[in-house]
Amino acid sequence: MNTVIFRTLAPFLTALMLLFSVFVLLRGHNEPGGGFIGGLIAASALAIYGIARGIRPVREALWFHPMTIAAFGLLLACIAGLVSMLAAVPFMTGLWIYPSLFGVEVPLSTVMLFDFGVYLVVVGAVTSIALALEREDI
Amino acid sequence: MAAPAASAIDLSRALVLAPPPVADWLVILPVAWCLLSGAVLLMLRKDVRLQPPLAIAALSVLLLLDALLLWRVVEGGPVTMVMGRWLPPFGIAFTVDLAGALFALFSAIVALAGGLYAAESIDASGRRYGFYPFLLLLMAGVSGAFLTGDIFNLYVWFEVLLISSFGLLVLGSEPKQIDGAIKYAFLNLVATTLFLIAVGYLYGLFGTLNMADIAVKAAERRPGLPLMTLAVLFVLAFGMKAAAFPVNFWLPASYHTPRIVVSALFAGLLTKVGIYALIRVMVMLFPVEGDALSFLIAVAAAATMIFGALGAIGQSDTRRLLGYLVISGIGVMLAGVAVGGPGGIGGALFYALHSMVVMTALYMATGIAGRLCGVFDLNRAGGLYGRAAFFSALSLVLFLSVSGMPPFSGFWPKVMVAKAAIDIGAWWLAATVLATGFLTMIAVGRVWALAYWRPEKTASEPAPRASAMLSLSALVALTVAIGLYPDPLLQQIQAAASLLAEPSAYVNSVFPQGAR
Amino acid sequence: MEVPFALLIGIFFAAAVYLMLSKFLVRILLGVAILGNAVNLLLFTTGRIVREVPPIIPAGADHQVAVTANPLPQALILTAIVISFSFFAFLLVLSYRAFQDLGTDNANEMRVAEPATDPAPPTGY
Numbered sequence: 001m002n003t004v005i006f007r008t009l010a011p012f013l014t015a016l017m018l019l020f021s022v023f024v025l026l027r028g029h030n031e032p033g034g035g036f037i038g039g040l041i042a043a044s045a046l047a048i049y050g051i052a053r054g055i056r057p058v059r060e061a062l063w064f065h066p067m068t069i070a071a072f073g074l075l076l077a078c079i080a081g082l083v084s085m086l087a088a089v090p091f092m093t094g095l096w097i098y099p100s101l102f103g104v105e106v107p108l109s110t111v112m113l114f115d116f117g118v119y120l121v122v123v124g125a126v127t128s129i130a131l132a133l134e135r136e137d138i
Numbered sequence: 139m140a141a142p143a144a145s146a147i148d149l150s151r152a153l154v155l156a157p158p159p160v161a162d163w164l165v166i167l168p169v170a171w172c173l174l175s176g177a178v179l180l181m182l183r184k185d186v187r188l189q190p191p192l193a194i195a196a197l198s199v200l201l202l203l204d205a206l207l208l209w210r211v212v213e214g215g216p217v218t219m220v221m222g223r224w225l226p227p228f229g230i231a232f233t234v235d236l237a238g239a240l241f242a243l244f245s246a247i248v249a250l251a252g253g254l255y256a257a258e259s260i261d262a263s264g265r266r267y268g269f270y271p272f273l274l275l276l277m278a279g280v281s282g283a284f285l286t287g288d289i290f291n292l293y294v295w296f297e298v299l300l301i302s303s304f305g306l307l308v309l310g311s312e313p314k315q316i317d318g319a320i321k322y323a324f325l326n327l328v329a330t331t332l333f334l335i336a337v338g339y340l341y342g343l344f345g346t347l348n349m350a351d352i353a354v355k356a357a358e359r360r361p362g363l364p365l366m367t368l369a370v371l372f373v374l375a376f377g378m379k380a381a382a383f384p385v386n387f388w389l390p391a392s393y394h395t396p397r398i399v400v401s402a403l404f405a406g407l408l409t410k411v412g413i414y415a416l417i418r419v420m421v422m423l424f425p426v427e428g429d430a431l432s433f434l435i436a437v438a439a440a441a442t443m444i445f446g447a448l449g450a451i452g453q454s455d456t457r458r459l460l461g462y463l464v465i466s467g468i469g470v471m472l473a474g475v476a477v478g479g480p481g482g483i484g485g486a487l488f489y490a491l492h493s494m495v496v497m498t499a500l501y502m503a504t505g506i507a508g509r510l511c512g513v514f515d516l517n518r519a520g521g522l523y524g525r526a527a528f529f530s531a532l533s534l535v536l537f538l539s540v541s542g543m544p545p546f547s548g549f550w551p552k553v554m555v556a557k558a559a560i561d562i563g564a565w566w567l568a569a570t571v572l573a574t575g576f577l578t579m580i581a582v583g584r585v586w587a588l589a590y591w592r593p594e595k596t597a598s599e600p601a602p603r604a605s606a607m608l609s610l611s612a613l614v615a616l617t618v619a620i621g622l623y624p625d626p627l628l629q630q631i632q633a634a635a636s637l638l639a640e641p642s643a644y645v646n647s648v649f650p651q652g653a654r
Numbered sequence: 655m656e657v658p659f660a661l662l663i664g665i666f667f668a669a670a671v672y673l674m675l676s677k678f679l680v681r682i683l684l685g686v687a688i689l690g691n692a693v694n695l696l697l698f699t700t701g702r703i704v705r706e707v708p709p710i711i712p713a714g715a716d717h718q719v720a721v722t723a724n725p726l727p728q729a730l731i732l733t734a735i736v737i738s739f740s741f742f743a744f745l746l747v748l749s750y751r752a753f754q755d756l757g758t759d760n761a762n763e764m765r766v767a768e769p770a771t772d773p774a775p776p777t778g779y
Binding site for chain 3: 290294297301304308311313314315316317318319320321323324327328331334335337338339341342390391392394395451452453454455515516517584588592
């Protein structure tokens with residue numbers, strides 16, 4: 001498993017998969033995709049990096065502990081629901097704003113914030129499980 | 139893109155268009171608050187000194203929210219809030235009636251006491267591992283299970299509390315804990331899977347998952363539907379969660395293995411969620427099937443009571459003894475459910491609330507006793523009364539309360555259940571309730587005689603910790619207060635029981651103006 | 655179409671129960687995985703099986719114009735899959751830890767928490 005080819009290719013593969021995971025996450029609102037599947041793709045990217053280089057480089061690359069990332073995701077998802085309190089609509093109602101960025105209208109919503117939270121929860125939780133399993137093998 | 143189109147479509151048939159009253163937010167806030175503060179604490183995991191004060195503050199806020207919610211429900215009847223504006227039965231509804239609000243309040247009391255107890259007894263490594271975040275996520279699951287009005291959502295909260303309880307159970311990672319966790323995890327997973335199967339069939343039969351909707355449709359369409367199969371599945375699933383005989387073996391295998399405060403929280407919270415769900419489903423959704431199954435439940439209840447009490451007598455480790463006492467208490471609640479009627483259901487609800495407080499306090503007392511003696515083994519413990527008289531007095535109150543002696547909180551629900559059983563002619567069930575009280579008395583009386591009264595045998599340890607004594611005293615004060623002055627609580631419990639049996643107020647809260 | 659699915663679900667449940675009756679953790683774990691899939695299939699079937707038309711309201715209409723697939727069981731299954739996946743991951747780690755710490759994957763030999771030779775409580779002082 002731990003060949004030179006794999007070790008050389010793994011960082012590129014990981015970078016590509018992470019990029020793809022964000023694409024899947026953002027695509028998810030109206031088309032197949034979303035936070036959960038995007039998070040799984042990102043977590044498997046990190047797992048590949050872990051298999052190739054060991055778990056210490058993964059932890060260093062992540063900067064934050066995986067569980068902290070998951071907790072931040074949970075926080076975001078919760079806030080996404082509670083924002084509707086300020087708008088006087090029931091919990092978890094989708095709210096939209098359309099700011100204009102460089103002349104392009106960018107639709108942003110609490111739904112997207114929630115999905116982003118799910119993404120982080122999945123990345124954090126699955127990565128911490130994967131790292132825990134990989135640690136035993138090495 | 140997907141902006142809500144401002145077109146001529148009449149949205150009022152699908153969406154709640156009026157802004158919800160601010161007080162209705164109390165329905166969702168306990169759960170949201172637990173998730174929010176749990177997430178923040180999880181992010182601050184490394185800051186071990188900040189964890190206890192923050193967690194205790196968060197749990198105090200939770201207690202306040204649940205108290206306000208109970209006040210709101212007592213004043214104005216059941217409250218509903220739907221997620222994302224979608225009208226039920228399509229949107230997920232959180233609906234709270236009196237029973238749910240009472241359970242939520244008592245669970246918050248138990249959690250706050252546990253958080254306080256843990257402030258000194260969970261060390262830095264336990265905090266870094268995430269004791270407090272797991273506790274708050276557990277409370278999110280427990281509150282969600284008590285407050286939700288959607289049966290699939292109930293399943294989700296069951297899983298949330300289950301997965302956080304796994305985290306708490308293996309805190310410390312001793313071989314004993316791994317062993318207990320294996321049995322706990324596999325058997326509880328089977329129980330929730332059974333629950334999910336039942337939910338699947340329920341959806342197949344009614345095409346809805348909203349509990350108010352199911353209650354109405356089950357009453358309308360009962361003939362010809364295989365509701366009995368469904369009811370048996372629910373009884374089995376919730377009986378397993380509640381540790382009813384003969385599907386209770388995960389409890390004595392695991393409850394004595396974790397940190398004592400974790401056992402205390404589990405004893406106060408987890409099995410009671412199972413009982414609550416059983417009452418909710420069997421009394422509110424399927425009353426006819428519940429009546430038909432009452433003999434089966436009664437036999438299981440009697441067996442659970444006797445099994446628990448005899449198991450308690452046979453133990454030399456005080457923590458394992460308490461695990462069996464939890465089971466025997468579940469038997470009394472099941473007996474109340476089996477008897478039915480306002481007395482039986484009220485007794486079951488009352489006993490569950492009493493048991494939440496007293497079992498938690500008993501585990502805490504055992505933790506303090508174990509710290510003072512250095513052992514949990516009855517063969518070697520001794521001399522507690524000579525060393526800590528006030529603590530011994532508190533323990534004695536708990537021992538009397540758990541065996542159902544007046545004037546403590548265990549007395550009234552047992553009277554209610556026994557009287558309701560005699561009223562319907564099930565004298566044998568009433569006799570079992572009383573015999574269980576007697577056997578429990580023997581079990582705890584022996585703990586008292588050996589660990590407290592027996593002259594000193596073991597080396598002396600430091601004095602009990604202040605935070606542990608504080609939370610123990612608070613819970614003991616609560617059981618004494620309920621025992622001496624049960625009227626306010628009793629009134630609410632009787633109202634809750636009649637609301638469960640006749641859920642029109644619950645249904646009206648979900649479907650206002652009768653539109654379905 | 656429901657009948658073959660019902661039979662398939664029955665086979666899944668039978669396999670799951672058979673595996674879970676084993677005393678070895680790995681087989682129980684496989685049984686749990688199959689059980690989760692059996693339940694998901696059950697949820698899917700209870701939502702009635704129709705032709706694969708996505709449940710999307712066409713532009714310009716304000717309700718469905720054709721018979722579409724029921725989206726609710728799919729949402730339920732997605733939730734159940736996520737939950738059973740996380741449980742499976744947890745149980746896998748737990749079983750592995752049990753094998754390392756207790757030296758066995760035989761549930762009958764796991765007697766650390768409940769030793770067979772527990773002393774009886776004293777009958778006197």
